[in-house]
Amino acid sequence: MAERTPEDRIPTVIADDLHIVYRVNGAKTGKGSATAALSRILKRGDERGVRKVHAVRGVSFVAYRGEAIGLIGSNGSGKSTLLRAIAGLLPAESGKVYTDGQPSLLGVNAALMNDLTGERNVILGGLAMGMSREQIKERYQEIVDFSGINEKGDFITLPMRTYSSGMAARLRFSIAAAKDHDVLMIDEALATGDRKFQKRSEERIRELRKQAGTVFLVSHNNKSIRDTCDRVLWLERGELRMDGPTDEVIKEYEKFTGK
Helix, strand or coil, rough: CCCCEEEEEECEEEEEEEEEEEECCCCCCCCCHHHHHHHHHHHCCCCEEEEEEEEEEEEEEECCCEEEEECCCHHHHCCCHHHHHHHHCCCCCCEEEECCCEEEEEEECCCCHHHHHHHHHEEEEHHHHCHHHHHHHHCCCCCCCHHCCCCCCCHHCHHHHHHCCCHHHHHHHHHHCCCCCCEEEEHHHCCCCCHHHHHHHHHHHEEEEEECCCCECCCHHHHHHHHHHCCCEEEEEEEEEEEHHHHHHHHHHHHHCCC
């Protein structure tokens, strides 16, 4: 893909001094009445016993079409929280997130219906992403083949509760990857499955970029980040510590972690 000049680049996500704060009720109230619970909600953390967790602290960046951006950092550094905020699933305490198009968040723990077959989940997952039934029908076999879950049997016709965690994660990724996304956010999905599936996933991410989408990838696997992303955001303790080309940022990150 020909490199775009700065004037040609189209922003897809803008985070402007973004702060995300969780409020955790850690106090015992004794009675535990509905009135007490409502009071705690209305006070929003001002009363004793509610702990505030400042998960994202003043993060600012601009993402552009055609970019694949890795998110790295220690456990609890705010990576998944940032993705959830971009997807509109968490409100900002202050600052803003602007998106062009509809962001789609894919997490390993994304819920499909365990009592339904893989086949039914493909249909429901496609509908939830805004695909028509005709589009799902056209891409159904491609989704199943991409996931690889039928390589050792007809698992697509079995309830998802019979799947291993890796099989379920591969199917989730395959459903999400069947659609062209304006902004696709992947939380640890490439950490599941064998190297063969990881290679297919990385190739699909490259295709999504060529189709002018933007991909965010959270992973603790630096090799996956290097193979997939051209830019990396490094978060620590909720703050954006570094934003730049993949090799430069990972090099500094590995110095920091000693790995």
